[in-house]
Amino acid sequence: MKKLILCCLLLAHFTSWAQVATVGKPLPEWKDGYMDLHHINTGRGNASFFIFPDGTTMVLDAGELDPTNARTTSKRNTPMRPNDSKHPYEWIVNYIKQVAPQKEKTKIDYALITHFHDDHFGSYYPDAPLSADKQYALTGITGVGSLLPIHYLLQRDYNYPVNLTAALKRLPAEMNYKKTWTNYQTFIGDESKKGMQALFFKAGSASQIRLQHHANSYPNFYVQNVKSNGWIWTGKDSSVVQHFPPIDSLNRKTWPDENALSNVLVIHYGPFAYYNGGDSPGNVFLGDPDWRDVETPIAKTVGPVDVATMDHHGNRDAVNENLIKTLQPSVWLEQVWTADHPGHETLIRITSPYLYTAKRDLFATNMMEANELVIGDMIKQSYRSLQGHIVVRVLPGGKQYYVIILDDSVPSIPVKSIFGPYTTKASQ
Template identity: 30%
Template sequence: MLSRRQFLVGAALASAAPLVKASEARLAPWTAGVLDIHHISTNQGDATLIVAPDGTTILIDAGATAESGPAVLEPRPDASRSAGEWIARYVRRRLHDTGGDAIDTLLVTHLHPDHINGIPDAARNVPIRRVVDSGYPDYSYPPFEDAAASERYVSWVRRQANVERWQVGSDRQIRLEHGASSVPFQVRNLAGMGTVWGAGKRFDATDRPNVNACSIALRLQFGRFTYFCAGDLTNWADAGARPHLDALTPAALAAGPVDVAVAPHHGLFDASSSDMVRALSARAWIISAWHASHPSISTLERLFNPRLYAGPRDVYATGLHDAVRLTASRLTRQLASADGHVIVRVAADGASYRIFVTSNRDEHDRVLLSSPALVARACR
């Protein structure tokens, strides 16, 4: 058994990130053949933009929290525009790099304000060609938990011409739209509405699941590189009293070890069990945070714990409330970054990648930190 000193040293080594400060540099433009994954930081909710090797753009969520008050981080860059507008402006800068004029696919993980409330504002500022949504077309379950945001989104989506229901198990629904890639590119739809690829139906409407439990999960592969995200999917399952409500753990097991993973549900206590963390064994974790409860101490303990899986790992947060810094300072000091957009850039051969953090205080895309080139793990 490790002594306490050996454990603490091991934890420090596991989280050590040889990051380079580069505050005067700007993020270099995307180039054809490269994969970019932008975790957009408005401090108001989730929004992730994927720029595929052929220039295909996939936006996962566009959140704008309905909460306010001292527990919520200040909006970035500022409050002069809505979160949806800031997201659209960020996307348009990336479209300038690709020569595109629209988002090819909007992928909606679930109907909570911090994931959908910015979509109508974003769509007014940048066209969206296709929407993929696990609740479409009937939205019969789960029941709306924030009626105003959900009804606003559903009203918007019913006016769209090209909407599809998320197909669990498919590896072709989310696809390259503008050309082929010399390196294999695949998005596998792992989970949604209680069904998990390879594990079948976990629950249905009779179980009265909440909205988070119905989130989608996916694994992206590009060459050797792998990436996992799962919206607000949780493995809380009523404190373990109803284990069949856990769709997150089987989704993580279906994904297997990945290079980069987004900590589900903003790194809250209910979504990063030891089994899930061990199953993914990510080299880098990204936490989308906008509230004083993001991330929880228990989640940070697990992400940094070298007993769960071997090897180094870096943890990035898109923001961090002062309350979290105070209560979890021993752990937050180990974060690779705690503020800004987090961009994963995968080389055109799919064999290596780098992670950049850019400032969210303005629109200049100034690079604050960058990682060295990291070797992608071989896909299963």
């Protein structure tokens, strides 16, 4: 009898595991109650696609580096994935259509741009395809938004530290970033006529991003907006405090840089918590003002999480000691597109048992050979997976989750490997 019970329990476990994913097969469809957090690798910047428990969808960044820039196609950067037969924005859309609840009828409920760098929202370049009405170039989020209707586009308030549009008008017309910004604004104006609503991300809010279909079925789900520009949530109600000192509009040295202005959020589903901080910096180098460390105040208000993306792709100026020992995630995710990701010292901090003793698993979308050569064996010893799209599949209720790696070398994105189940900290 005991053997029969044990066999039944094992069968139930492996049946459940098979429903989550099977190596070599397509990722099983999202189901009501699951939450899927997809980190898409094109080799050209950050792109994520989330499916919340009721089917609400969200794109978090859609980067596309300028292919005419010599660095983009150099050995310093990652190659295009799965290949160069499509533009990066097309590969993002191809991926989303395969995993989204409505497939070919996919619409994006929310698109959030963490900050205005090309690897997060796209870069203009002369030969980029044009929208159907020929009004704007398709690159990054403008390409994604032209193919998949977006309901709400969330972004940081670009009137701070100075009005970005006005500031760029004073720069030469041939400057690429100026063309990128003009193109992005044209996209917003054009798509707003079709129903898209462009809004500023509200730090402190736990209701700006809401379930759009049957929210009452999932009262334990919410998205906490933590930071935007210099405003950081206090951890109480929706109150925020200004982290940056007053700026002098005529003195650029008093202006926070674009990375430090990143939007930051935490996604909660029952006991499960996921952190994404864009390119928030936390290490203050020689000559930097102390306030460039935004990770320390962010960490204080966020507290422990289960899964965290590495700020600024794990670069040297980010993922500081305070963030690591406060968040203490079981899973670290790194979205990689250059040999700068991760910094050697960053990896030492993340894996250090002196900051927290609990076991942690690291996953990278696109680790370069250069990193392995320079950093050495520590790369393979630290990461569970070095290549592929990374999916965090949270089971109904949020008590358990898996990390699933999808093969990024082929358009059909079959399952490559499966890790878990992980039990959320609050459930242990």
